[in-house]
Amino acid sequence: MTSQPIVRRDGHTHTHFCYHGSGDHAELYVNRAAELGFGTYSLTEHPPLPEELTSRIPNGQALIDELAMPMERLDDYLRMAEELKTKYSDRIKLLVGLEVDYIPGMEAWTKELLDRCGSRLEDGVLSVHFLPGRGGWRCVDYTADDFKEGLVDYYGSVERVYQAYYEAVEQSIEADLGPYKPKRLGHLTLIHKYKDAVTPADPDCCNDAILRILDKAQAKGMELDVNLAGLFQPLCKEVYPPEWILREAVKRGIPLVYGSDSHSPAHVGRGYDVFERLMAKVQAD
Ligand SMILES: [Zn+2]
Ligand SMILES: [Zn+2]
Numbered sequence: 001m002t003s004q005p006i007v008r009r010d011g012h013t014h015t016h017f018c019y020h021g022s023g024d025h026a027e028l029y030v031n032r033a034a035e036l037g038f039g040t041y042s043l044t045e046h047p048p049l050p051e052e053l054t055s056r057i058p059n060g061q062a063l064i065d066e067l068a069m070p071m072e073r074l075d076d077y078l079r080m081a082e083e084l085k086t087k088y089s090d091r092i093k094l095l096v097g098l099e100v101d102y103i104p105g106m107e108a109w110t111k112e113l114l115d116r117c118g119s120r121l122e123d124g125v126l127s128v129h130f131l132p133g134r135g136g137w138r139c140v141d142y143t144a145d146d147f148k149e150g151l152v153d154y155y156g157s158v159e160r161v162y163q164a165y166y167e168a169v170e171q172s173i174e175a176d177l178g179p180y181k182p183k184r185l186g187h188l189t190l191i192h193k194y195k196d197a198v199t200p201a202d203p204d205c206c207n208d209a210i211l212r213i214l215d216k217a218q219a220k221g222m223e224l225d226v227n228l229a230g231l232f233q234p235l236c237k238e239v240y241p242p243e244w245i246l247r248e249a250v251k252r253g254i255p256l257v258y259g260s261d262s263h264s265p266a267h268v269g270r271g272y273d274v275f276e277r278l279m280a281k282v283q284a285d
Helices: 026-034 061-067 071-089 107-118 144-155 158-174 207-219 228-232 243-251 271-285
Strands: 040-045 093-101 124-127 130-133 136-139 224-227 258-260
Touching: 026 040, 026 071, 040 071, 040 124, 071 093, 071 107, 093 107, 107 144, 130 144, 130 158, 136 144, 144 158, 158 207, 207 243, 224 243, 224 271, 228 258, 228 271, 243 258, 243 271, 258 271
Parallel strands: 040 093, 093 124, 224 258
Antiparallel strands: 130 136
16 A cells, blocks of 8 residues: 655744744754654744833843844844755755734734735744733743733633633634735644643633634634644643644644744654654544
8 A cells, every 4th residue: 555655844943043942053953854854844933023012021121032033133034044945955845934923902013024024934823922911911931930920810810811812812813914924823722831830720611712713713724733842841741732622623624734843953853753643643533
């Protein structure tokens, strides 16, 4: 029996333009991916963030500085990615991309950013990392203490934080971000990152919201990032998103794309075996 060879693809990775990563050059990541037999690899760095957001993050300049590159670096990033793409074209297919933040209320700023560089983008992830919280905007995946103090205490319960997050994800699908809007939803359940550090949430608290998100993603022809980073987070140990959601996505014909979300070359391809097993399971039903 012959079967179509599957091209290994990593659709979500970072580079030395990420200031909360290892600092290693993107080329080291790409080399690692080629060594591991990946055929397609997306560079999806965090683009700059609006001043309107960064000026209202209360937990310090150190965090703000490491969130994303400044605007004047964006062109350097894109050029670096384009040069690597050419240099490695006979070894691996690189896609130039970004992991774009959906920030509720800042759609116009985000659309303008995408209008400016979108014609150079070949792939992209759309993620929610920020929610309104105590004292301004809070990063949902910074630290467990920050999550508790800035979000859980502010919203009153873990369930309410989850609900606010999924509401933002739902809005991200509907938002008009122009023709270059990324079509893959990043780490759909990132809000579970510190789940083992807080009072366990009612496991069904957001099922309706999640199913609605999947229906809308299907209607808009979007894809899902199957992000393995969560599995290696000590307070999460769960793929973003978990199996039941992947099963629902398969039912709706939503394409699922593996993402290592590498912030260091050593993380490229991490958990790909788990991804393959999961895919075999959810597609067999
Ligand atoms: Zn992310
Ligand atoms: Zn990422």
